[in-house]
Amino acid sequence: MNARKKVAFYTLGCKLNFSETSTIARSFKEEGFDRVDFTESADIYVINTCSVTENADKRFKTIVKQAQKKNPDAFVAAVGCYAQLKPQELADVHGVDLVLGATEKFKITDYLNDLSKNDFGEVHSCEIEDADFYVGSYSIGDRTRAFLKVQDGCDYKCTYCTIPLARGISRSDELENVLKNAKEISEKNIKEIVLTGVNIGDYGKGEFGNKKHEHTFSELVEALDTVEGIERLRISSIEPNLLKNDTIDFVSKSRTFVPHFHIPLQSGSNTILKLMRRRYLRELYVDRVNKIKEVMPHACIGVDVIVGFPGETDELFLETYNFLNTLDISYLHVFTYSERDNTVAADMDGVVPKNVRSKRSKMLRGLSVKLRRAFYESQLNTTREVLFESENKEGYIHGFTENYVKVKAPWNPELVNTLHRVELTHIDEDGLVRFEFVKELV
Structure with a gap:
């Protein structure tokens, strides 16, 4: 462990996974590893998995192949949600050496005394009660x-x-x-x-x-x-x-x-909310949106929605669509329902054909574009505070206002990680907002 070995990380899924990957990465640093980008050759590749959608499951094999292309002799470890739910399935993927469940992932460096490739993936999972x-x-x-x-x-x-x-x-x-x-x-x-x-x-x-x-x-x-x-x-x-x-x-x-809330709805139909066993009905959701807008009219509100849940008829989907269209919200995160093993919904009647799920998803994504545009337009000619990000994207720097309006300006490295007061002036062709500086560095 004294030689400076290289480790690379790939994170699938949510912000929570990203935070946990960073903690795991710091434990490697303490053990004397150098972190490199996943696109580079490394001695160890750690993949933090997600199992929220079918797509995340499928991507895992692709990512393992990417790692093996960079270094066929590298040690490949899988951690995270998919590793807990289906450890043997991951262990059976060619090239995977180690699979760690929910209780073991933060102790990954304890398992790395021997980095030689295994003929099969070694599993250290746990009962989730642990x-x-x-x-x-x-x-x-x-x-x-x-x-x-x-x-x-x-x-x-x-x-x-x-x-x-x-x-x-x-x-x-x-x-x-x-x-x-x-x-x-x-x-x-x-x-x-x-x-x-x-x-x-x-x-x-x-x-x-x-x-x-x-x-x-x-x-x-x-x-x-x-x-x-x-x-x-x-x-x-x-x-x-x-x-x-x-x-x-x-x-x-x-x-x-900041005046920005992201509140999962999942369905605008009380019938579907009950089938999902959500802990509220749509009336409560309306109440929450109204309360936010009452005290923060300029607040940004994002919404999670699942389309194609079992039992979602055309009428019930339109109920969701029309409900979202009347709410004072700013954008949607749309998820197409996919069956997950060991869930109640996987055995429910009223399965929605995949092509119908796809069509409904497309309709809601279109609605999201409309909602975001309307929200951005409502913010024009107002003064906001922008935090600029660190990436040069095709000659532009991007940033977000406190209420999550995405802005752009010609690339200027001096703006990175600084806060500025700006007046939002107009919306560009790509849907992002342009501005004029009101006051220099805050």
């Missing part, structure tokens, strides 16, 4: 934004979802540790933190299935608002039934929390 402890993590995706994990697992029993099987019960980081991690991030001159988890509104449940709420999500939000050195805090995604009025009111007056 995943009852919490490992905090955060990732620094680029120099401008970090993903901070505050919660893991889920106690909900949505009929389409494998996440509780892959990540275990709901459990949270201690408030003191979240604040410590936030402070560490602030000391790296990162301007924005995005809070992540599986079900972050459930924050407060302790380790080992302890249901005592040491702190609520609202208390977490209020405490993070006091961390010095952080310019922006963003809530990544929160269930509508867990987004309380006190949190919305606090964000509206907050020093650092």
Whole structure:
């Protein structure tokens, strides 16, 4: 382990996976490994898997092949949700040497004494009931934004979802540790933190299935608002039934929390919501959107929607489409339903043909473009604060306003990771917003 070995990482799926990959990467660094890009030759390739969609499963084999092309002798390890749900399936993929389940992934360096290739994948998985402890993590995706994990697992029993099987019960980081991690991030001159988890509104449940709420999500939000050195805090995604009025009111007056909410809906039909075993009906969703807009008219609201769920007739789909079309929301994340093993929905009647699922998905993506355009137009001629990102994209630098309007300007490296007051002036051909500077560096 003393020789400087090279390790590369590939992350599939959500922001939570990205935060955990970063924590695993830091453990490699402590063991004397040098991190390289996944497109380079490495001694070890670690793939952090996702199993939310069928597509993520299929991509795994492609990624293993990419690693083997770069170095046929490299040691390939798989961790993450798919590794927990179907460890043997991953172990059987040609080239995979090690598969680690939910309790083992953060101990990956303990398994690396011998990096010689195996004839078959070695599996170290666990019963998901054993995943009852919490490992905090955060990732620094680029120099401008970090993903901070505050919660893991889920106690909900949505009929389409494998996440509780892959990540275990709901459990949270201690408030003191979240604040410590936030402070560490602030000391790296990162301007924005995005809070992540599986079900972050459930924050407060302790380790080992302890249901005592040491702190609520609202208390977490209020405490993070006091961390010095952080310019922006963003809530990544929160269930509508867990987004309380006190949190919305606090964000509206907050020093650092931005007016941007991402709230899963999944369906605009109460019939389908009941089949999904969601913990709310559409009336509550309307109430949450109205409350946000009442105190923050300029807030951005993103929505998750699943199309093609079993039992979704044309009429019920149109109910969802029309419902979304009347809501004061800003954009959609559209997911095409795919059957997952060991879920209730996989055995339900009323299966929607895949071509119909695809058509409905296309309709909602078109609606999302329309909603985003209308939201951007509503923000023209207003003054906003933009955080510029670090990538040069075809001669342009991009950034986001506090309420998640994406802007562009000719590339200028001096703007990277800086905040500026701007006036939004017009929408470009590519749908992004142009602006004029109002005030220099904040």
